[in-house]
Each structure stands twice: as structure tokens, then as C-alpha cells.
Amino acid sequence: MSDLVGNCLMAQSGGPTAVINASIAGVIEEAYKHEQIEEVFGATNGILGVLNEEIIDLSEEKNSAIKGLLYTPSAALGSCRYKLDFASQDAGMAARAQRDCERVLEVFKAHNIRYFFYAGGNDSMDTADKINQLAQQQGYDLRVIGVPKTVDNDLPFTDHCPGYGSAIKCCAAVVMESSFDTEAMSAGDTCSLIEVMGRDAGWIAAGTVLAKRSEEDGPHIILLPEVLFEEGKFVAEVSSVLTAFGRCVIVVGEGLRKPDGNLVSFMAGKFEEDAFKHKQLGGVAEALRGIIEEKVGVKCRTSKLGNIQRVAGHLASRTDRDHAYMAGARAVQLAVEGQTGLMVTITREGDGDGVKFGTGAVALAEVANHVKKLPREWINAAGTLPNEQFTEYARPLIQGEVAPPFEGGLPKYVRLEKHFVEKKCPAYEAK
């Protein structure tokens, strides 16, 4: 046990999920169990809130709001895509990252923050790692633990990422419903195409295979960024499905690429880069619709799930929600045990009905900026659908429902009141 006494601070970063707030609830409820942790603070909008010293006192929140975090999607503290880019080619950027990191510790010291929990994806784990390193260099006693969070499921070392199970539960359910729609309209051959997230990895697109309870059920084809897109092969596959079933339901991950390495959506001229140098994608569904209508000669309807797929609280997976809570609570336990510089991982033992999940830990530095792709051996030989190995992996993650309360016919989610603590540091120019 650590005898480090002080306050704790948590923050959320990157894209919201249906269950990241449950990680926050896990941190809060666990933190109150440990005497070493005096005050429980949250930073608004991730590391940006730390830089701006926008810190809220979570003990001022109503208990009903903390309980409400268990079914409220998105990121109740606010999030950000602000990156401490130490590795930037731009010397100015790298210098700013260093200044930002020093500022974080200035704020931590001013508020006696000794425990820092950061929920996010690989970029966030990199940020947490850098803060942990600088604290050690400065001799400031600080415990930094990362909490895995991403619908993309692309963090290494953890069996899966909280947020992913709910995203694929949502996507699989709507793909199932869209398939029923397409079936009803298949008096003439018809295609439906649903675009889901996934810049570099096809985890979300793959997860929609769970909607398939029989061969005739959609989705019939899943286009994964892990498998290069060949137009001729695709046209032949769609035609073959239409011959068999009179309909074809296709799911596509936004980051689908051609054999030359270019994005399929790039053909449609939509391309830009966000602050993290990721590609901001869109338009792959429309590009494919053009191919289907022109080359296969049948009507194709498109849907694009956009940000709704990652925050569908009304379709969240209870298993996923429980893992998110567990990851938050375990982060506090590790810190109190004296650990730092780690990310909580989710572990798996057994399979089928006997599957059991637990927690482990990995060094933040190991996680940072790595991307875990869908293994090729989890995809069928034709590259058109994930196979049984994948469904064995994914099925447990969507089990159980989280029913948010409804009021007036719609979900009733909570917002935090956000009582800010008094600022103690000079103003700082973030960005």
C-alpha cells in the first residue's frame, strides 16, 4: 500500500463512448474507499482542462448524478483531442509539448494532485506516459494510471477496450434492422450499405457480423480496412449474394483502402487531417453506392452511423459497461498499491459460456501510439466476413442490456453540475 496522501484527478480524452462515464463512476466510487485520497477532482475536456486549470470538485455532485454516469453516454467531464506531441517534426510543437507537460505538473502541485487517472485511447496513454516521466524527473511523487477507452478497440495488450462492446452492439442491432428492411424491399434486387467508424482497423465493421444468425441474414459482406478493396471482386461478390438472396446488406469501415494504398473515400475527394494527424474520413459509402448502382445495376441505400454509433446509451452492453466500471476502479487500486505509469488491461480466460474477464496492467509506454489490427486469421479466406474465431471473441462483449430511464418517451441522461475549484496558478495559453 502506498502512503502517498493527496488529491486525485481524472479526465477523459478522445472520442466519447457509451460507457466511458462508467469508468469515471468506477474511479470516484473506488477513490472514496481509500483514506489516502482526500479530494476527488475532475478536469474538464481532458488534458486541456488541466492546462487551463478548469478543475471541478466531484464531491459537490449529487449522488444521483454519479449513479447516472452508469447509463449516460458520451463524456460527462468533457473531452478533447489535444495532444502533447513530443515526437513532432516541428521543433515548435515539440517545445510546446514540453511546456504543456510542465504546466500540467504546475497545476497538479498547486492542487496537491497525487493520483491522476486518464481514460482514453493510445494518444491519451502517450500523454499520460509523458506526464508520469516528467513527474519522476522532477521528483514529484505522482501516480499515473491509464484507463483504456476506445470504440475502435485498437489498443494493444488488452483483450478489448471498454466502449467497443457497446459500439458493436449498437451497430449490429441497426444492421440487423436494416437487413429486415432490405429483405422486405427485395421484390426487386436491392442493396443496403452501412458505413461505420474505423480509420485503421475494422473492429467495429467486423462486430456487425454478430447480427447474422443464419446465412441469409445480413450483413452479407463486410469490407474491412485490413483487406484491400478490389472493385471487380466486390462487384462479383455483390452479384453472387443478390443471386442467392435477392438482397445484399454490406457494412463498410470508413478506412477502406485500395490496393494502391489510397482510401476508397479519397476517390470521392473527401479528405482532411485532424489535429492528431489522423485522417478524417467520410464518403466511402457513397463511393461504393456509385459502384453498385453503375456496375451491378441495382439500387443501393446508404446509412452512415457517424458519432451516433459510439454514444448509443440506449443500446449499451451491460458487459461492456461493467468492464468500463471495473477498469476505472482497478486504476485506483493500482495507484493506491503504489503503482504508476501503467494502463489497466482487460484479461480473458476460458471461452464460450465459461468465459471470464478480469484485469491486468501494462506499461503506458508500451501502449502509446500502437494500433492493434484485426488478425487476418479471424477473417474468412475470401476476405468478405469475419469467421467463427472472431465471433467467439466478440460475442461475449455485447451480452446484457443497460436500460437508461426514459422520461417523456426518450432516455433521461444526466449532466454534471461542474462546481469549479478556485484557480491557484497564473493563466496559461493552451494551444
Add this chain to the structure above:
Amino acid sequence: MSDLVGNCLMAQSGGPTAVINASIAGVIEEAYKHEQIEEVFGATNGILGVLNEEIIDLSEEKNSAIKGLLYTPSAALGSCRYKLDFASQDAGMAARAQRDCERVLEVFKAHNIRYFFYAGGNDSMDTADKINQLAQQQGYDLRVIGVPKTVDNDLPFTDHCPGYGSAIKCCAAVVMESSFDTEAMSAGDTCSLIEVMGRDAGWIAAGTVLAKRSEEDGPHIILLPEVLFEEGKFVAEVSSVLTAFGRCVIVVGEGLRKPDGNLVSFMAGKFEEDAFKHKQLGGVAEALRGIIEEKVGVKCRTSKLGNIQRVAGHLASRTDRDHAYMAGARAVQLAVEGQTGLMVTITREGDGDGVKFGTGAVALAEVANHVKKLPREWINAAGTLPNEQFTEYARPLIQGEVAPPFEGGLPKYVRLEKHFVEKKCPAYEAK
């Protein structure tokens, strides 16, 4: 009471909805209460199934499947967009419509079908009307009753259309969740834009205003086909919302038009016509995203709900489902009472908590091919949001939830087994 003894046949036409199967259940369960109705048949794929004599015996279905229709979305009998286009400028088309109509009666006579129930929108009511007229001309005793169905809510004479309440419950819920996402990401100004259905009328887009429990809640701007789109005004409104809240959530109906009458999506070059001469739309969200990113200068994320918004069984409205059932059951009662050539309507009395819904009837000929637009006086002066008169109208339609059973983490919907009755007529070339 009619003493007309014979079989009944029902069919579903046009776009599926989350609750149209409940109308079928209502017809079936009511039909079995009346001795005059001997066999209960269904045609697959709407009028196309009648033309092709693809008729199923619903008494052969499991009772659990009939009960399952109460929570299964889409159109369990199959649907179609086949139109009997008597009014066509093309003499060949009009002649074919006449032949089709005669074929329908040939099939009805062969199977002693004396009660015909057709669930659909205005095109389907036109088809039902023509069949009813020809039966009268031929002296064939037939009762034809239409059952209103459309997520578009654009049928006249009925307070609302079953299917609409569930569509807006789904759209409002996901817009609410998308708004939470946008709020979390609003450390830098950010916009989200959700495209919903609505070729000619903004009923679905308008319904998302129910997600708004306070001024800061999204949606902040709803673009309706009833209000012409002016780019300069739109850019100013988005900027104003961003100044107030740091985020802007926009909903747009696909049929949005510019002051010159052209579609906004037409700018993006996406345009084609379906068999009903309706415009098949797409791309308005991407067109607006371009305007926001270029003229307002902030990032904008898009979602397009496509066919998922009309078949979201997991988010269906219980009120809507009950109205769909009631409309089906009432259709049978009207026919058994000796009525024909009518469409069931839904009526409303009172308001607020005292609102009560019932049924009425209107001549099919009155309904056919009319479109009910959102009244201008239900939209605020700026044309940016529906007002309190609209929310008073729409709120009762989304009340209550229909929880489908879940199996393995996903909804468990039913399919009919479809036991076909023996064909008695010569083959016919439909289309």
C-alpha cells in the same frame, strides 16, 4: 353487419416501418373474431404478390410468430413499390395498370377473397381505390379498406400515421445522444449534422425537436423542406449558436430546397428517380458540411440515418405500436360492418395529459396522392425550429417503449414461415 362470407387478404406496401407488422397482427386477430371471414391470407410483397398469386396462409403460422409481429420491425409479408399508374402520360403504362387491376380481381375471385386490407401510404391508397372501383364495375362483392402507414406522416385526413411516432422516437433519441457527443467534444467549436428522411415534408426532421429539454440541448437548428434554404442566413445561425453554446447540432430533412426550388443535395450531383417518380435523395448532409467547414470554419461531423430510422424496432413507441394495431383491427371492423373504399384514420381529442386517440375513416379517393406538409404556423418565425404547437402535437406519439426480447445481446425478431397456397390462375407477367 355485412353477410358477405369469404376469405380476407392483407398486404403491405411502400417503405417498411417499426410498427406496420402490428397492423397485420391487428387485422389477423380481429379477422378471427368474425365468422364471415373464413381464411386469413397474406400477399407477399404487396400488390406484386397478388399479381403473381403468391399468397400465404396465415393460419399456418405459429402463434408465437403472430405475437412476435407486435415487436418485429419492417414488413413481415414483404413490401413493394409497384404502382398501378392509371394517370400515367404513357398510354402503355396506363393500359398496364388496367390489366394489373383486372388481374388482381382474377386472383381475388379464384381465392374467394372478399375482404382486402392494404397497409401503405398515399400511393397504396390510390391502388386500393382503383381495385375497389373495378370490383364495383364488375359487380364483384368486395370490401377494400386501407390501413395508414408511413414514417413520413404525410397522409391527409388522419391526425398522424402509424410508423411516424416510432421513427421520430428513434431519430430524437439518436439526435439526443449525438448532442451529448458533440457537447463533450466542444472544447473547440464543433458541429454535428444528422440527415433524416423526408422527401417533401419535414415531419421526421421536426420530430427530433423532442430531444430538446433545454435551450442548450441539441438540436439547435432543424432544416425543413417547408422552409427554403438560404445559405447566408444558415451560416449566420450556425455562428450564433456556436457563440452561445460552443457547439451546434443540426438536423436536416433530405428534401431541403433552395429558393430557386432546386434540391440542396442536387448541388452535390446526386439525383435519380425511382419507379414512383419520387426523387431518390442523398447527400444533403455532405453538401451542408461543406458549407459549414468552408464558411463557418469549424469541423462538422455527419450522420445519415438511412433506412435504419424507419425500422428501429428496439426504439419503437408503444403508443405508435398500439395505434398501428388499432388501425388494422378497425379496418376489419369497418369491412365487416359493410363498408368499402375507405382508409382508417387516427383521430385525436383533447390535449396535454388528457389527449385521447381513436379511429375514423375517410374515402380512399380523398387520400390518394395528396401530401400533408408541416403547417408553417408550427415552425418558429426564423424558420429554424418547430414551435410549441408542434411539440404538443408530436410528444404524445413517442410515449411508451416496446421492448423486443433480446437473445445473445441483440433483438430477437420473428420471420413468418410463409406457407404458400396453391396457385389457381394462369401465370402473369407483372412489370
